[in-house]
Amino acid sequence: MRQFTAVVNPTAGGAAGAAALLRVAPLLRAAGAGLETEYSRDLAHARELAREAGRRGRVVLAVGGDGIAGCVGGALSGTGALLGLVPAGRGNDFARALGLPADPAALARLLLRGEGRPVDTVEVTSAVHDRTVVLGSVYAGVDALANRHANHARVLRGTASYYTGALRAIATWRAPAYRVTVDGAEHTYRGYTVVAANSGYYGSGRRIAPGARVDDGLLDVVMIRDAPKRLFFALMNELRAGTHLHRPQVRVVRGREVRIEADRAVPCGADGEVEAVLPVTARVLPGALRVLC
Known part of the structure; x- marks a missing residue:
């Protein structure tokens, strides 16, 4: 037993x-x-x-x-x-x-x-965290700022803290210039966020990367470009069903290693807790953990 x-x-x-x-x-x-x-x-x-x-x-x-x-x-x-x-x-x-x-x-x-199922984990390195291993996703942008607001909320708890944190973050957001390098291929844009997803979900049930699998040895890298804030609010609502992928502002690529940089100190988070700033590197560790599921 x-x-x-x-x-x-x-x-x-x-x-x-x-x-x-x-x-x-x-x-x-x-x-x-x-x-x-x-x-x-x-x-x-x-x-x-x-x-x-x-x-x-x-x-x-x-x-x-x-x-x-x-x-x-x-x-x-x-x-x-x-x-x-x-x-x-x-x-x-x-x-x-x-x-x-x-x-x-x-x-x-x-x-x-x-039975114990092998799943992938994600090794994260940054100037703040020399090496941290997480499970779900690494994100850098307005979502990391929203999560920081939610974690520090004194009154609201649960899902409500995410909503109020998101509203506060979006209201003050200035789109940085990102440089995202996935397995050596470089992508540049101004936008709201980039998410290196091992799990398909983040932010309390939002399907940020519907195609992500925890055991495929890959990260789904979701890049959301700049858009009017009213359009971004609509996109946020689409995250529940994963239909945001049809928006021209959203691009997804897959790879084993992701380097995320920006032209300013953009906040970065992982699994709802790890707080850092860019630049950051995320690398998948295939089948590194056994989980009962």
């Missing part, structure tokens, strides 16, 4: 992480599984807890949102350890891409009996 170590982010949606684990934990223990719980002080501490649990041969559960999933998954990338997710954040986009069930009983069955 599997032995689990749950790494809980106590800040993900307030007490949502602990509450989500409480719904699953009795089902795991009733089946005879061992479960220990570790509460992280911050992302660096969560990485330490995950690596230690993995070294002891335990299945590591990331309990929280995309930030803790990317942090724990990144820490286990390349180690052979097995990762499970207990989604409890605002976005849960990587869990959505994996098709994880929301029902606690179904999730517990998956954690107990599911």
Whole structure:
């Protein structure tokens, strides 16, 4: 029977992480599984807890949102350890891409009996972060600024914080000149963002890269060019269904390594948490992590 170590982010949606684990934990223990719980002080501490649990041969559960999933998954990338997710954040986009069930009983069955599936991870390097490994996507532009506003919101939580953060970011956005190099091919434009997507979802269910697959060894690089702000708001609404790809302002290319630069210090994010500024390089690590899904 599997032995689990749950790494809980106590800040993900307030007490949502602990509450989500409480719904699953009795089902795991009733089946005879061992479960220990570790509460992280911050992302660096969560990485330490995950690596230690993995070294002891335990299945590591990331309990929280995309930030803790990317942090724990990144820490286990390349180690052979097995990762499970207990989604409890605002976005849960990587869990959505994996098709994880929301029902606690179904999730517990998956954690107990599911097979470890190899998925890709993404190595990110920048002037701020020498090397960070994440799971979902790396994005640089108005979306990173919106996410920063959402993370620092004091009143609104959940999806509402994303909407208000996006409105605030778009209202003040000035389109930088991007230079995006994908496997040696250079693309230049002025625009709103560039997203190097391993997962098809980001920003709480938005299908930024509908064709992205977590196990194809490639990143889907989505580039959104400059446009009137009223058109960009319409494009944002189309992200839910993924129909924004039909817009002439949107281009998608695929590759293994992406270098993103701009003519000013554009904010950059990854998995809803990692904050940096351009330039940044993202490189896919094919099949580097085993996940229960």
